[in-house]
Amino acid sequence: MMSFEGKTAWITGASSGIGAALAREWAARGARIILSGRDEARLTQVADGIDGETLILPFDVRDEAAMKAATKQAVDWHGGVDIFVANAGISQRSAAVDTDMAVYREIIDIDLTAQIAATQALLPHLVARQSGTLLFISSIAGKVGVPMRTAYCAAKFGLIGYADALRAELSQQGVSVHVVCPGSVATDVSRNALTADGSKRGRSDKVIDNGIAPDEAAKRIVDAVEANQREIIVAEGVEEAMGELRRTPDQLLDQVAGMVAAGYMDKMKADS
Template identity: 70%
Template sequence: MMDRFAGKVAWITGASSGIGAALARAWSDAGAHIVLSGRDESRLAQVAKDCATDTLVLPFDVRDDAAMRASCEQAVGWKQGVDVFVANAGISQRSRATETAMEVYRNIIEIDLTAQIAATQELLPHFTARGSGHLVFVSSVAGKIGIPLRTAYCAAKHGLIGYADALRAELSQSGISVHVVCPGSVATNVSRNALTADGSARGRSDSVIEQGMAPEEAARRIIDGVAEGEREIIVARGGESSWGEQRRTPDALFDEVAQLVASGYMDRIEAEG
């Protein structure tokens, strides 16, 4: 299945480490050309060295709209355009709601939700003009259920799924595929980099993260799911997998909403003025 990406262009945000870096290497091994984005240019350059195909490094902070727009223009202008966009950049949280500063909520929602929407909106004209491609949103099992010590993170990741699901419905007649990825515990720096109640980095990991799925396995599952057209891709084990599966949206419901669009629902609502 992965060979269908040979010669395609995959753009991955949050690509300097963890799942993003593993996705870059795996998609490159499948023959895709890779655009790498994140804040740390030196780490992105190292990931680029690990890739077997052509790479383009576009470092920027996802909260910088001007830099994001410039990067979109460069990515679209490179080779034949962008075939796969992976909204993967994000930051987590480890703090009680009763102790968490409001600025932490604003920062996490801006990085994990608003900035991902902004980049997607910038790219939508490119995808819709081509009538093909994959939009991949990396949410979390915590985007399906509420996990303690992650109220801001859960709010952002639930919101990302809501945006993706509505966007999928709107694009259901366009030839563009929209995928939501819900990882559980993956052995990355997500917990170490998580924000605490005052907005500082936690600086240490969780045992469940340390013992989590290897990023390489997560990347393979994600790419296989995209190749197979899965609309929700649960990437978890054990109890976390059970949580994700219990909250999985039935394909029949996605189909029902897509049929609503096919029947002219959006045109009718807009015509009502």
């Protein structure tokens, strides 16, 4: 079992919801916490509720220059980042036929491209250390196409694809990769979701309001990371059933990692 005592965990989208709950959970298990998000005041509130050492690095995930500067600060803080959580994101509530293309671009930029960019910026540090943990917060909607969320599903499906391929590449490098697929968790995800014209929805869903408490979701996630579970379903009822139905079998993940161990990447590089 993995120990988090004395580790440094960097969490994006940490001002509320699952991100804030993960910060509290990892801090309770002895980790130092780096909190990132756009709203410095809300990040400070989260930090004030943590009994442990914290660093606040506010930035917009779409601002690549700010993200790279934050990466350097995070790495320099205590000599390295041990855990990185790609959690920043925004959802959607609109039918595809009604949705402006700008909404697709914004959601995919925030939920997918920016998460990849942040990971890529940190990746050389983790590979050089031959250790680390990457955690990607996807969704049940990253496994199952859900109506009124076409852009969100596209981004979250893509995030799982990137994470799965990256996991195989890093399987010989000492860096573990985990994907989390939450169902309904009681956060502001629905209230902050974009509508067809890009405006915020401004109201929640009953299923979200009655969902898993963020602190409970965080405990399940950290327990699963501690047990080195690669794909983590955090859902209940029909959402859990859908996630389990579409779960990637461990045997398949092992098979792809085995290709890397057998020299697949070296052969591909030699042939290029």
